Amino acid sequence: MIRGTIDKIAGPLVVADGMKDARMFDLVYVSDYNLIGEVIELKGDKASIQVYEETGGLKPGDPVTATGKPLSVELGPGLVTAIYDGIQRPLDKIREEAGDWITRGISIRGLDHEKEWDFVPVAAVGLNVTGGEILGEVPETKIITHKIMVPPEVSGKIIWMSEAGKFNIDTIIAKLKTLDGSTIELPMYHNWPVRKPRPIAEKRAPEEPLITGQRVIDAFFPLGKGGTACVPGPFGSGKTVIQHQLAKWADAEMVIYVGCGERGNEMTDVLQEFPELEDPKSGEPLINRTVLVANTSNMPVAAREASVYTGITIGEYFRDMGYSVALMADSTSRWAEAMREMSGRLEEMPGEEGYPAYLGTRIAEFYERAGNVKCIGGDRSGALTVVGAVSPAGGDLSDPVVQATLRVVKVFWSLQAKLAYARHFPAIGWLDSYSLYTDNLKEYYDKELGTDWVPMIKESISLLQQEANLLEIARLVGAESLSPEDQLILYTSRSLREDFLHQNAFHEVDTYTSIKKQKIMMEVIMHTNAEMKKAIRGGVSPGDLFELPLKEEVARMSYIPEDRLDDIEAIKEHINSQINDLIEKEQTA
Numbered sequence: 001m002i003r004g005t006i007d008k009i010a011g012p013l014v015v016a017d018g019m020k021d022a023r024m025f026d027l028v029y030v031s032d033y034n035l036i037g038e039v040i041e042l043k044g045d046k047a048s049i050q051v052y053e054e055t056g057g058l059k060p061g062d063p064v065t066a067t068g069k070p071l072s073v074e075l076g077p078g079l080v081t082a083i084y085d086g087i088q089r090p091l092d093k094i095r096e097e098a099g100d101w102i103t104r105g106i107s108i109r110g111l112d113h114e115k116e117w118d119f120v121p122v123a124a125v126g127l128n129v130t131g132g133e134i135l136g137e138v139p140e141t142k143i144i145t146h147k148i149m150v151p152p153e154v155s156g157k158i159i160w161m162s163e164a165g166k167f168n169i170d171t172i173i174a175k176l177k178t179l180d181g182s183t184i185e186l187p188m189y190h191n192w193p194v195r196k197p198r199p200i201a202e203k204r205a206p207e208e209p210l211i212t213g214q215r216v217i218d219a220f221f222p223l224g225k226g227g228t229a230c231v232p233g234p235f236g237s238g239k240t241v242i243q244h245q246l247a248k249w250a251d252a253e254m255v256i257y258v259g260c261g262e263r264g265n266e267m268t269d270v271l272q273e274f275p276e277l278e279d280p281k282s283g284e285p286l287i288n289r290t291v292l293v294a295n296t297s298n299m300p301v302a303a304r305e306a307s308v309y310t311g312i313t314i315g316e317y318f319r320d321m322g323y324s325v326a327l328m329a330d331s332t333s334r335w336a337e338a339m340r341e342m343s344g345r346l347e348e349m350p351g352e353e354g355y356p357a358y359l360g361t362r363i364a365e366f367y368e369r370a371g372n373v374k375c376i377g378g379d380r381s382g383a384l385t386v387v388g389a390v391s392p393a394g395g396d397l398s399d400p401v402v403q404a405t406l407r408v409v410k411v412f413w414s415l416q417a418k419l420a421y422a423r424h425f426p427a428i429g430w431l432d433s434y435s436l437y438t439d440n441l442k443e444y445y446d447k448e449l450g451t452d453w454v455p456m457i458k459e460s461i462s463l464l465q466q467e468a469n470l471l472e473i474a475r476l477v478g479a480e481s482l483s484p485e486d487q488l489i490l491y492t493s494r495s496l497r498e499d500f501l502h503q504n505a506f507h508e509v510d511t512y513t514s515i516k517k518q519k520i521m522m523e524v525i526m527h528t529n530a531e532m533k534k535a536i537r538g539g540v541s542p543g544d545l546f547e548l549p550l551k552e553e554v555a556r557m558s559y560i561p562e563d564r565l566d567d568i569e570a571i572k573e574h575i576n577s578q579i580n581d582l583i584e585k586e587q588t589a
């Protein structure tokens with residue numbers, strides 16, 4: 001323990017004297033309140049400390065204690081369904097102890113150390129194990145089996161294994177003899193420093209899409225499992241709704257939701273909805289596969305930094321078990337602003353728009369922790385997918401946080417004020433968004449959706465690009481001057497936008513579309529396009545085609561439930577007969 005005293009206080013920054021032996025990123029306790037902080041700069045015997053709790057009432061001369069350990073999280077059974085603040089204190093326990101008022105200096109451990117879990121050993125005595133090796137299992141919720149692993153960086157020969165039984169997480173479940181002859185006792189949990197990525201055996205390119213049930217994402221700009229995406233957008237363009245939709249519907253086995261500096265009521269929405277909503281696969285409440293980290297706008301600014309790292313460390317831990325994990329962070333801009341504030345108070349040389357020069361590095365390091373990986377300690381793969389919302393002022397994409405993020409992520413969902421204003425949701429622009437995973441995922445699509453899927457998507461994107469040009473021409477010289485073929489491009493593009501890309505997150509059926517249904521919907525639209533093209537070549541007037549009643553049927557597709565996909569399939573027949581009637585009329589005329 002290194003003991004110093006407060007020299008000065010500036011908001012969330014405290015400078016302490018007598019800290020010569022402290023190290024960067026040491027966890028410190030500040031004052032008799034025991035406020036938690038982290039050393040972020042050392043100069044001589046002065047340490048600058050980023051304090052994760054309100055610093056009101058502190059004064060020079062108050063004691064500061066450095067623990068010599070970095071800020072860490074507890075990893076073990078009890079994480080699933082937990083709701084934490086930025087430094088892994090369970091919010092319900094804070095409320096129990098402190099009421100709604102003072103939450104300072106409360107030391108509550110991240111995991112419940114009393115609760116007993118059913119432990120089943122899977123490793124045997126005599127086995128040589130390294131970090132990541134699975135020692136036993138705990139059925140944590142109906143969806144998640146918690147794998148108790150040898151902590152990373154630990155290895156040895158198992159000399160004792162616990163029998164199956166009901167234990168709390170402090171109970172020793174295995175003993176290892178290490179190479180140097182000492183014995184290590186392993187309980188059901190371990191600590192891991194949040195700023196240090198957990199080791200992996202190998203990183204691979206994503207091979208499977210993370211199916212989100214959001215049509216514009218899955219069909220046009222897919223995210224790979226283990227990939228990274230960024231959703232920048234102006235105020236009110238739908239960043240939070242998208243993050244919530246992903247947390248609800250993405251086919252990840254575990255979801256970590258980090259609410260970073262956003263409105264508290266948005267977190268409340270999540271908290272209220274998740275216990276009620278069912279996981280489409282297991283029928284279990286969604287909360288049974290979720291960990292929530294909430295550092296909302298009314299909570300201390302500095303803890304935003306910690307919340308992002310706490311979240312991703314928990315995500316990596318479940319990835320190490322072999323799960324596919326998805327982490328949403330809303331909003332990384334608030335995290336960056338916290339960095340800017342601390343940097344300003346440290347009087348560091350500012351970079352662009354006052355953000356610290358290391359902004360880009362920090363952001364890159366964060367997204368680098370995503371990945372489709374071969375796990376350490378055994379033959380299993382896991383994935384950690386990371387989606388960050390960015391909220392630049394005025395939606396300006398030249399914002400340093402957006403730019404730094406776009407340099408590292410592989411998917412860009414560009415939210416547009418214009419679309420949100422026109423109530424086209426999700427307001428993801430189809431002309432400038434992109435996914436760099438499309439090629440990696442082709443094999444998966446060919447196998448799962450048929451080899452016609454990828455060309456069909458390419459064709460529809462191309463139609464939308466042509467639409468943009470045609471609308472420009474129509475604006476200049478009038479729509480009537482467009483050829484019948486061009487009019488059809490406008491008709492089909494509109495159908496793609498309104499009947500496929502537009503999706504209402506708040507409609508019971510429309511909120512989630514299986515990839516199978518997406519394929520049938522897309523087929524219906526592109527089939528209409530192909531049949532109409534033939535009819536136009538046969539001399540049918542576009543005006544007559546565009547007024548056929550099939551239009552309404554196509555518009556209702558998205559509201560047809562998943563168990564009635566035949567009804568959508570049947571629309572193709574109606575399309576054929578309606579268009580054929582027109583062709584016959586034209587021929588007899």
Ligand SMILES: Nc1ncnc2c1ncn2[C@@H]1O[C@H](COP(=O)(O)OP(=O)(O)OP(=O)(O)O)[C@@H](O)[C@H]1O
Nearest residue numbers: 234235236237238239240241425426503504505506
């Ligand atoms: N997919 C959607 N379906 C229906 N409505 C939507 C959808 N996405 C967004 N909206 C509407 O837009 C509103 C604003 O969305 P949201 O709160 O997600 O924006 P935001 O970008 O997070 O805003 P802020 O910058 O304030 O955080 C929502 O309350 C909702 O009415």
Ligand SMILES: [Mg+2]
Nearest residue numbers: 239240241262
């Ligand atoms: Mg929001």
